[in-house]
Amino acid sequence: MPNEISTEQIKRVLCSGCTTHCGLLVKIKDGQIVSIKGDPSDPLTRGHICEKGMAAPKLLYHRERLKYPLKRTGERGEGKWTRISWKQAIDEIAKKIEEIKRKYGPEAIALIHGSSPRYAEYIQRRFMNLLGSPNVFSSASQVCWDNTAIIECITYGWMAYGDIEHTQCIVEWGSNPACSHLPRWRSILKAKKRGAKLIVIDPRLTKTAAKADIWLQIRPGTDCALALGWLNVIINEELYDKDFVKNWTIGFEKLKERVQEYPPEKVSEITHIPAEKIRESARIYATTKPAIISWGVSLDHIGKNASQAIRARAILRAITGNLDVRGGEILCGLHPRIISETEIEENEKLSKEQKEKLLGTKRFKLLSWNLYDQINKYAKKVGYRAAIPSYSLVNAHTPTVWRAIITGEPYPVKAVICQDSNPLLTCANTKLVYRAIKELELFVVHDIFMTPTAMLADYALPAVTWLERSHMDHGVAGNYVKTGEKVIEPMWECRTDFDFLRELGIKLGQEWPWKNLEELYEYRLKPLGYSWKDFVTKIRWDVPPFEYKRYEKRGFATPSGKVEIYSTILEKLGYDPLPKYEEPAKSPISASEKSKNHSLVLITGGRLKCFHHSEGRQIDMLRKIHPEPLVQIHPKTAEKLGIKDGDWVWIETHLGKIKQKTKVDPGVPLNIVHAEHGWWFPEKPGEEPTLYGLWESNINVIIDDNPDKCDPMIGSWQLRAIRCKIYKV
Ligand SMILES: Nc1nc2c(c(=O)[nH]1)N[C@H]1C(S)=C(S)[C@@H](COP(=O)(O)OP(=O)(O)OC[C@H]3O[C@@H](n4cnc5c(=O)[nH]c(N)nc54)[C@H](O)[C@@H]3O)O[C@H]1N2
Ligand SMILES: Nc1nc2c(c(=O)[nH]1)N[C@H]1C(S)=C(S)[C@@H](COP(=O)(O)OP(=O)(O)OC[C@H]3O[C@@H](n4cnc5c(=O)[nH]c(N)nc54)[C@H](O)[C@@H]3O)O[C@H]1N2
Ligand code: SF4
Ligand SMILES: [Mo]
Secondary structure, rough: HHHHOEEEEEEEEEOOOOOOOOOEEEEEOOOEEEEEOOOOOOOOOOOOOOOOEEEEEEEEOOOEEOOOEEEEEOOOOOOEEEEEHHHHHHHHHHHHHHHHHHHHOOHHEEEOOOOOOOOOOOHHHHHHHHHHOOEEEEOOOOHHHHHHHHHHHHHHHHHHHEEEHHHOOOEEEEOHHHHHHHHHHHHHHHHHOOOOEEEEHHHHHHOHHHHOOOOEOOOOOOHHHHHHHHHHHHHHHOOOOOOHHHHHHEEEHHHHHHHOOOOHHHHHHHHOOHHHHHHHHHHHHHOOOOEEEEEEHHHEEHHHHHHHHHHHHHHHHHHHHOOOOOOOEEEOOOOOOOOOHHHOOOOOHHHHHHHHHOOOOOOOOOOOOHHOOOOHHHHHHHHOOOOHHHOOOOOOHHHHHHHHHHHOOOOOOOOOEOOOHHHHHHHHHHHHHHHHHOOOOOOEEEEEEEEEEHHOEEEEEOOOOHOOEEEEEEOOOOOEEEEEEEOOOOOOOOOOOOHHHHEEEEEEEOOOOOOOOEEEHHHHHHOOOOOOHHHHHHHHOOOOOOOOOOOOHHHOOOOOOOOOOOOOOHHHHHOOOOOOOOOOOOOOOHHHHOOOOEEEEEEEOOOOOOOOOOOOOHHHHHHOOOOOOOEEHHHHHHHHOOOOOOEEEEEOOOOOEEEEEEOOHHHHHHOOOOOOOOOOOOOOOOOOOOOOOOHHHHHHHHHHOHHOOOOOOOOOOOOOOEEEEEOOO
């Protein structure tokens, strides 16, 4: 009988297990996934797959997934729920949003998302723009990409993207692609084989550092000083690209003066890297052509120095003549033809008056819609279709949002929608985040699992995994399009982020012309002349070749049309227009604590290959690889503290203590410890007070997000280079 013949099918998908979005081939038989492997035809990831991708079926069919919309019936966190329909959830949430909007204004409603790009950021932004609230915020934003994107845009008009295939020298600065960006790591190894040099700047001897030609074991938080030291060597030894500097930059002479304050000997004292090694590495970087400096999240994580370190990195790329050349740092712009994410966001629908209410914009002046509008204007002037989407450039300042919820200052924030994020694990200062969430009149969480964050929701809504939805990806620089099919229809009553926001938006009177993600994607692809179905099954990607030296035609997308070594935008806003180093803020440790082990420095969150942040802890296959949270301690430091490998230890700062298990490791420097982030225990009770072990090993419990200690321009909080002490449990 025909319906008994087993059917086998290959679906071509994009993995969202991390932000790399590898192309994968999924075989299904009789509606069940039977195998999953890398797709060799993906032009960017070329067949790569990791254990998180392999574990996708375990994620999809996991028995503990959120399956139906739940409404809280007991106290927040008590774990008492009742199952409701999506219709009831949407009706009630919309009613509450209307009520809050009437009472306090639309800005009292905020939306938090997480690491990007996942797939819904521009859809979330559209929802909020149409709602009239500027307050989109994130557990990532100011500590992941935003500062890099903003600083690079004001310096040379776009975010640089390393042309790794053709480069001769790769600097991995505060990054560990062997764990965090696996296809990039493969390209690096290939480049090394053809003779490219690898310089790694990391306090830890990582897998990436182990393969370096030069490894600079930097003191945490001092990257800006090192970059200024490199600039000192490169300028004083005249190793820079004189033609480029003369024709295409402003402010070089002022920079030359500034970097005299950073001779290698002084920088050596600050960074703990020998002066000769600083000279040697600067010379290699400047004279090996072409060269790239990869993005590493560490520069976004060093608090007060974040923006200036990123500025110095941008200036290094420019004065060495590596911008927009083959094998260098490409300023590619958005995909030249498809309807961009920026256009779907409809940023012009948010009024000027509402834009000015963005939380944090008064203090952290680079977080501003006004600046975004300027960046957009310059981008269009030089022929880009639009600026980088606003979700990468303008988000509310996360620590300021939590404080506004608690204090009502500068105005009340009463509702938060949380989609794609687990802020109790991934935002700093968990106790404060917890207090803020408890204050809310409405807290909605849309997630795949019941997380500690979802446990505090009024409505916990079930989200689909990436196997249950179609996908379009653009990479962070936005120039290409890759697509992936839906493998199976959503399980239970799980919904895509798009479906939830669209339906809620329509209920609130918003306009959403596309009925589902596929219609939206089809609309966006229209200029290429394909239907969604044809594109995703037959074409799949459009990766335009890089266009080099675009600036020769129209200049750079900055106020002066040149690379702004001396930033006119920073000058106008009252910030130092040239990079300058400041010692990282230290957490205040009391005198009695100081007498013990006050000299330890904590770095957090080096990526684990098997987990994406706080995800995956409930997936056996992944948890077996890495069952417990580990803190790396140098053997001599451990000995001094009387700690052995495998001991559980308290890690303590002025905010409290949490415990992790000791991994004695000579790969971290003396007196510097590295703790993992994102740890909770789905196997423990979910209701209060445990919240799945939220308070036990979650490093963000003890990390401060005090705005006074954040980067003054963008507000990045400090996740690395923090004073702490450690002792046995
Ligand atoms: N101490 C410390 N803290 C850090 C960092 C650090 O290095 N150290 N790193 C920071 C950085 S760079 C980042 S990017 C952030 C990451 O912060 P988050 O993005 O908050 O981290 P995740 O753990 O990935 O949380 C994502 C949540 O979304 C859910 N989810 C996954 N896919 C979907 C989907 O398609 N739809 C919906 N609705 N939900 C989905 C997951 O189940 C998970 O609960 O953490 C930051 N926090
Ligand atoms: N498997 C996996 N892959 C991921 C993620 C994940 O959670 N899991 N997350 C994704 C996301 S959102 C991000 S942001 C990226 C981040 O990916 P990467 O940029 O590679 O960042 P990390 O691995 O967090 O940190 C890189 C290195 O910085 C070092 N470091 C710590 N402090 C300092 C410092 O002060 N200066 C310098 N120079 N180095 C320092 C650490 O020792 C660490 O080895 O990874 C992405 N890829
Ligand atoms: S989780 Fe693994 S397979 Fe999936 S996108 Fe990331 S690196 Fe690729
Ligand atoms: Mo990130």
